[in-house]
Amino acid sequence: MFITNRGEIEGRLDPIFHHPLYKQLEEKLKQASSQLDYLSNYIISFDTGKNLPQTDEGIPYLRTQNVRMIFPTLEDVSYVADTTNIKKTQNGDLLFVRVGVGVGDCCVISENEANSAFSDNVIRIKLKPGINPYYVATYLSTYIGRNLFFKGLKGSGKPVISRENIDAIVLPILSTETQSKIQADIFAATTQYNGKLSEAATMIHKVDFTIAKLIGFEFPEIVDKKTFVTKISELENRIDPHFYLPGFKDLIDNIRQINHAQLGDVVEFSNETWNQKDGFENEFPYIEISEIDLTSGKIQNISYIPISEAPSRARMVIRTNDIIVSSTRPHRGAIAFINEQQNGFIASTGFAVLRKLLRADISKEYLFYILRTQICLQQMLQRSSGGSYPAITTEELKKIFIPIPSPEVQQQIVVDIKAFIDKAEALKAEAKQDLEKAKQEIEALILS
Structure with a gap:
């Protein structure tokens, strides 16, 4: 709570405009040389x-x-x-x-x-x-x-x-020399920041091979064939050549060699939707596809939007332990696991919501992590359709094959991946901290 004198009102009646923080920062700016x-x-x-x-x-x-x-x-x-x-x-x-x-x-x-x-x-x-x-x-x-x-x-x-x-x-x-120095400083800081992010991403990419080894799966050799032949007996209800690329066929053939099931037989897809009226007082918590961290699968930001301004796609109700999968460009890996604090939040209709397990021999955490590997993401890419923004339908998503190792191996995979992600997240946090420190030094230079 704060008080603003009538003489300080600058034609704006919204309280946030007159927050004391802004006044403090304006005074600090005026003191710059x-x-x-x-x-x-x-x-x-x-x-x-x-x-x-x-x-x-x-x-x-x-x-x-x-x-x-x-x-x-x-x-x-x-x-x-x-x-x-x-x-x-x-x-x-x-x-x-x-x-x-x-x-x-x-x-x-x-x-x-x-x-x-x-x-x-x-x-x-x-x-x-x-x-x-x-x-x-x-x-x-x-x-x-x-x-x-x-x-x-x-x-x-x-x-x-x-x-x-x-x-x-x-x-x-500022002088052109000082402006140029600031440009050089932010270039150097950003280069260092991107280097650490790249190192974190490389760390996460190794997860696929760790999982493959544990479940006895072998990634097929990548062969760039310009032409290929598909048997009539192997055709599905698809006529797009992309679907029948040899790399996809080899991947699925390798999955068939280990214990597996199709996603639609493993988990139930939720149809619970929000009517954009009830359940919230003024604002509602909204999760968009762009807020899913592609490296860790964590939700980076929750938007709180007035109910009166709800986007038409803000309709999917999510619950604790749900897995949400982006149906637009699904191969990017915008897949998240919903925690207790996010129970009842609203997600975009651009997500498929995976809720109730249909088998006792698979854990929800393992399912989340295996979906984020190239073993599954490449299948999502195969079954997507569209040009610049390929998307996958619920029915096509249900058809992807999920490797199902023993419960002991599943648990080992969950433990190992969490360790990988923790290391990667620590590296990203360090990178962010270094970049913010560089910005603080630049701010001091600007105001000095």
């Missing part, structure tokens, strides 16, 4: 992209999930047809997430991402010479920069960034 100025005075142009139909080929199409703080990511980037009327990014552009997951994140376009299209939920600004876009993005990633930027955002459940918000950004105007 450098001159302060509005970002609007350094903006050449401001625009948003377009909502474009995605294709299998063409030019990269940057969406909100590709805009991350300071540096964009091309992981799982989509593509659109290259036409003359498409707005394209240029080296040095500054992109902002306008709305949705990651709202307020901003990144700088390098030569690697130049000539890309961008979506209508992404804002692009071009800056005048003399103001380094990497300095601006880095400043907005610091504690003081990000908090003061978010002070001006409007909207409770789904805040939206406007031209007004970006124009109102106040930042210290």
